[in-house]
Every structure is written in structure tokens, then in C-alpha cells.
Amino acid sequence: MSVGIRHDDLRRRNRAMVISAVRRAGQPSRTEIAATTGLSHSTISAISSDLIQEGILAESKPGETGALKRGRPQVGLALNPEAAAVMTVVLSLNFLSVTVIDYAGQVVAEEQRRLDTLTMPRDELIGECTAIVRRRLEDPDLDVQSIARIAMGIQGITDSQARAMLWSPITPLTDIAFADILEAEFGIPATMENDCNMMAVALQWRQPERYRDNFIAILLSHGIGMGLVLKGELFTGTHSSGGEFGHMIHRPGGALCRCGRRGCVEAYAGNYAIWRSAKMMSEDAEPVDVGDADMRALAARARETDGPEREAYRKAGEALGFGLGSLFALIDPAPVAMVGVSAAAFDLIEPALREAIAQTAGGQHSKSISFDTEPNELPLIREGCAMRALSFVDQEIFAPGIQAKAGKHVA
Amino acid sequence: MSVGIRHDDLRRRNRAMVISAVRRAGQPSRTEIAATTGLSHSTISAISSDLIQEGILAESKPGETGALKRGRPQVGLALNPEAAAVMTVVLSLNFLSVTVIDYAGQVVAEEQRRLDTLTMPRDELIGECTAIVRRRLEDPDLDVQSIARIAMGIQGITDSQARAMLWSPITPLTDIAFADILEAEFGIPATMENDCNMMAVALQWRQPERYRDNFIAILLSHGIGMGLVLKGELFTGTHSSGGEFGHMIHRPGGALCRCGRRGCVEAYAGNYAIWRSAKMMSEDAEPVDVGDADMRALAARARETDGPEREAYRKAGEALGFGLGSLFALIDPAPVAMVGVSAAAFDLIEPALREAIAQTAGGQHSKSISFDTEPNELPLIREGCAMRALSFVDQEIFAPGIQAKAGKHVA
DNA sequence: CAGTATTTTTTCGAGGCTCGAAAAAATAGA
DNA sequence: TCTATTTTTTCGAGCCTCGAAAAAATACTG
16 A cells, blocks of 8 residues: 655655754754754754755854853754745635745745636636736746745635645636646646635644644635644545535525525625624525625624624624534544634624534533634735745655765766 | 654564555565565565564465466465464443454454443443453463453544543443553553444455545444544544544534434434434433334334334434535545444435435535445444554564564574 | 863764665476 | 576665764853
8 A cells, every 4th residue: 555665765754854844943953953853963964964065954144042052052054045936826806916935935026916806707817827927937026046836825625636726706617727727837836725724734834832733724704614734734625625614514404605505604604694694684695795894894883782793793603613513523622713804703703602612512621622813814825825835845846855866976 | 843764664664564565465475565565576575584584474375376377486475373363352332242363363262241331330340341351361272372452442432542431322431441451450552442433444454445545434323423534544533532423513402412412413313313203202302222123123114104213214314414414524525334223224314314415515426425334333343443453563563573683683 | 271061063884774686496388 | 308487585785874983163160
């Protein structure tokens, strides 16, 4: 089944380990790397010397170590920003944004653009994406040699191979293999990532203490999305990006969901559902787009008076709570990050959510389940895509190195 | 984070690979192993020669290869049955059974015993388990030197470290660290496994074509349990055995579940729930144990006439369908095995189940979701425990070998 | 300011592992 | 009996990691 380990895999894996230790720790010394990886000092010395020679790592200036200790001072190793560059492309409702990121993770260029994703025909949507990428690639101000990888993020369902968007709420179009399109167009390896998965990846890098092995990122926006990390790894479905938390069934045969079915969590907790409920519309009413400003106004009104607005948030909390309860029945409770515009109204949602979750098997220790909120999803998605692309460069390009044997001829 | 690969890990991993190739394939030749593992012939030759010398593998008699080809005939490698033995202990409602299994997976001894698990006090229940194990261990007829591992399986929730039963429907007792108890008593490494997880493990060995990377085993019995395999690996929760499919919420605030909560899938699809519904009892009625014979009679009656019995099965199907739909929303659809006494009534359950699942996001291709049934769960649980224990011996005892260095002194 | 203690990093065999090539082994067909 | 064919073993080469010792770089001490 799984394949044996060759002798050369050893070096590749250990190189990968060193690179990722540096990416995680910032400026670790060789000694620190040896400690975290469990490899011997000699090995770390050999590997890091190779990596420096190849221009992947660089010794960072000393000084910053703060408290000076006795003995030879540690030399920090850092990622060489010029070793490579990657690009992120994030497509969301009526909005397209691109960033170029150096190997150390700093943004070196960006471009953003409004467009009407809901009505745009297929060719045009694809054209806008390739055009914005091309503009960035051909920008003479860009002083990176070449882009090693593109990570594209999109709201909606992607396939599990990270090649295509299968379905998205931002467009009626389906099955667009953006990864293949970008690769064909620019000859740069590309992937197509799900927005919520990228949020989870970003949280893992931003707050590794809180979001490490098991946690959940939930997008509370027009739709309800989820990124799930289990045992330190992003969880995806077997065929798709998976984790369609918003379409777990809350009430069989219940309110009309944007997906056309009934009773999904999203049909109670998505922006349109909260809006519909607050405006006392029927649960069968066709979902409509609600602007962020309108949602903020709605939340403000819900805080003011105990009317249908507050009740709408209560219902949303209930749906989310029962959904989370079912999820926790499957995977056990874990920290949750609530992201998106309605996360800013989490104070209105939380009481009903906790009450509901306490009634479920997964919510046995509902008080210990902790929530964190982050109203703005876009930066997270961008960061996640960036880290995703950089990790690819780390693992697939730099870890194997210059194919050992070929390199030896030179030396 | 994860640890570097040492030089000696290499051999250990490749030995493990060879052993598992033999366990999977039955009697593969060295050449076949080289092909499946991707390692070179020389390496396989070296490793298998070691393993044979250590008494772990044995060259099997030729002959059985069937069509004789030109050239040197392949020599099949097989597990040496006498290399080790393991024990399984399965505790289910009013029933305790133990088997001793040789290294090749054959049952060499067994004992079964009825007992009243529901009323038994803690000490007595533990005592019965240790006593039956002791009897088997001390049996003079048993011609295995020693038991290398005990895998105990139980209905209910276990912790994710496989040390303890946390909660079980077969006893009011909770938190019994059976693994620790057995280890302390007999000095043999032991684990405490969840019954449905073991069903899944057994299915993976029994039908690897159908149940390989992603599948679901659902126990339809008094309670509803699930074993889930994703990407070829058993899925467990972060703290517990996880996969409490039966306690996902089907109808918030709905029928009374055995767990004390309301609206769980099990409260509609467990034996007691079907019984309660068929007998036109209230959804609040206290769950009662229903014998397998009674359930079979109920199913027969449901097949005969379109009365409350049939309706009860319909409701069960609906609950299972919506539950599966929610599950499939998270992990994408996968083959399902229905196990247990009510799996024999799957013909009554399936129509409503498929109808419900078709109304969910996960059920988009509901027709392509395939179900298989297996009315008897006990043999599966036993087999799963056996394979689990044997895999442990493969990976943890035989793969590392005689600690290389220590062994070299002899040679 | 020289010497010592301390810590980090590099150097240098030793021992292991896998691999490819070639040899050896074992059999069917001619 | 010889040849072709296939499987398995043997053997040397090339890497890789490791431990120990050396080298490097700094703080402390008198």
C-alpha cells in the first residue's frame, strides 16, 4: 500500500523538517532546530550549511538575541526572502485580489479589483483572473525573478485535489478548473483552495498556541462555511473540499436554504436567513444578498430592542449550536473561531448557541468550549493562501534540493 | 513539531512495510513485495532474510503457485504462526468472549460466557474479565509461549488513547480503565477499543476492495454506533473514540434518547426507538431493552402489513438518512456497511433513508451511495480486535527487531 | 588583559542502510 | 544436456546520521 522509504528520502525529509522549523520559529539557531527536530547537531549543521549555500536560508545578523549569555552566541537562521516568491489570488463576491509574497512571507505587491461576479459569463470571469495575474507578473517594478507557485482561494466548494472550483455562491457558474487554467496560462504550479480551509491554515500560523492540533474555523457570512483542522492537518472531504458545516441538516424539511434544500444550518444562520427572519419574512422566501452595512445595522437594532431582530440572531445561534453539537458528537469538542461579518454579532448569537449545544451529546462540557471572533475574513484567506503556497515551495521544491547527484558534479 | 527521521528509523519502517505486505497479501514472493513496496530486491532480500532468521516470517512450501512458469520459481513468504499470539476480549450486553489468535490470524482457543452486565457491580465486572483472561492464559492445552498483546472491545465510548471505557450502554458504570487493569494484572500490553471502530477495521481486512480508504460502518442495534475510516485510517475523536453518529441531532428537542438528551438519531433509529414507535408509545417513553428475537418479529410484522411497525422503520430510515446526509456534508459520501440486528431489516429502512438523504447536501448523488448489510456484529468486532492486536505486534514489536546493536554482538 | 568557563558550531571517522549490477540458483523448454 | 528465463543473493559504492572531539566565539574572573 504505502511505499517504502528510500535512502534519499531521508535527506529530503530532514531538509523539509529544518526548513519548516525555521519558517515556524522565525530565527532559530542550529541548536534550537536540533532540539525541536530531534536530529543531531552534526546533521543540522550539515543540512543548514547546504541550505545556506543554496540560498534558501541565510544567517541573520546577531544582536537581536536580547539577554547575552555566556558562551559562543547563537546564530539565527532565517528564510532568505529572495529565495522564491509566490502569488495568492482570492476571488470573493464581486471582488478579486492578488498579492505577491516573498519567501519570508512579506507582501511585496498587490492589486485589487471590483467586478460583478454574479452576472459575469464564464470566459470573462476566467479572463479577469488571468489578466490580473498577468499584470502582476509583468509589472516591471516587481523585483522577484519568478513566481514559484500560485494559490487561489475562493468561496465555495473545491475538489479534494485542489484543482477546481466545483460550486460557488459568488457565481452561477460551476466546475471551473482554475488551477489547470492558471498552470496552462503561466506555466506556474497552482492550486485552488477553499476559503474556509485557508482561514483555518492562517489561524494555525497566527495563533499556534490556540489553534494547533484540533480546531474549527466557521465563516459567518452570507453563507456558512467551515475549515476544520484535526490532528494538526486540514481536514478535507474525500471528493471535495468537504466540511460543509452550513449544510448539515438542522431541521428536516425546514427553512429554505440557498442551496435549494431545506433545513440546513445555513438556512437559519446565514446572513440572508437572519435578515429574512428579522424582517418577519417567510422561511420559504428566496435568499437575498444583504450588505455588510445592513447586517451591522441589524445587529445594532437587535442589541437595542428585544424584537424580531434579536429573535433572528437567537434562531441563528440555535442552529449553529445544534450543528456544532452534532459536529462535536463526531469529532469531540475543539476551540472555535468565528469569522466574518456576523462574527461581530456573536454577542447576540452566543447565548442561544451555548444553550443549544448544552442539549447535545457533543456539548457535555459546553462551558469549556471556547469561541473567538474575527470579523474580517479576507485577510485570513489571503494569509492562508500565502502560507499554503509557501509550504508547497518548502516541501516540493526546496526540500528535494538540486537532486543530489546532479549537484555533485559541480562540486 | 513532528520529529526528524533518524537513520535507524529507516530499517524499522521498511521492516514494518515488509511485514504488513506479507500480512496483507498472504504468501507474496520477495519479488512481489519489492514491487508493492517500491524497495529494491536487494533490500527486500536482506530484510526478509533477517525476518526469517528471527522467526517472524517463514518460507512457505512451494507448489501452490498454480501455473508453473519458466525460471526459478517464486518462494512465498508467510507469517510464522508461532511467532507470537494475541488475545481479544469482547464485552457486550450480557456477554463476554475471549479468543486467542496466533500470529497468522488463526483462532487457537476461545471461551464465551453469559453474565449480567447491567446490574453487575464494578469489582465483579472487572473480576469476570480478568478471570476469563487468566483461565485462557493458564490453560495447559494452549501451546503458545506467551500472549504479546490484548485488544479488548466494548460497546460504548472509549478514550482516544484506547486505555479506558468512558461510558457504555451495557453497564451503568463509567470510566473503567480496562487497558490499565489488564496490563497491571498480566503484564501484557493491552488496549481498549470501541466496538464500531473494530467493525470498521475488520471490514477493511475482509473486503479491501470495497472498504479501503473511505467508508462507514454503522451499527444498528440497541444503540446506533459508527466506525469511520478516512484516508485509510480509523477516525477517532480528539478525546474519545469519537464518531458518535447516533447522537448527532436529528430533531432538536425531539424524542427522548437513551443518553438522556432529545432528538438524537438514535432516539429514532435505535432498537428501543423503533420498538417504542411501533408500539405507539410516547416519544418520551423510557428506552427499554428489546431482544433480538422480538426485533426480528417486529420486522416480520412490518413486512406483512402497513401498520405502525412499518411506520416505525420508516421513521428510523428517515433519521438515519438525515444523519448520514449531515455526515456526508462533512466528509463526502462513502460506502456504508450496516451491521447489527436491524441491518437485517434494512429493506424496511432503506426507502425512507434514501428519500431523506436525497434531500440533503451530502446526498446529491444518493443513488450512487451503496449500502451493504451484515446482521451479526460480534464476529466483526472480534476480528477487528484481533487485527488490531496483530498490527500492534507487527509495528511495535517485530518491526524494531532486536534493537540492531544488541543483536550485532552475537553475530 | 590574559586565562578560564561556557555555549555553539563544525569536523571527522564509524556504522548502517539502500541501491544497482552482477552472480548464483532454480526451473521449463529444446 | 544445454539454453533461456526468472527469482534470489551477494558485493561494493554512495549516502546519511551520529557521537566525540575540536574549533569558534563570547562572558566572567582576578
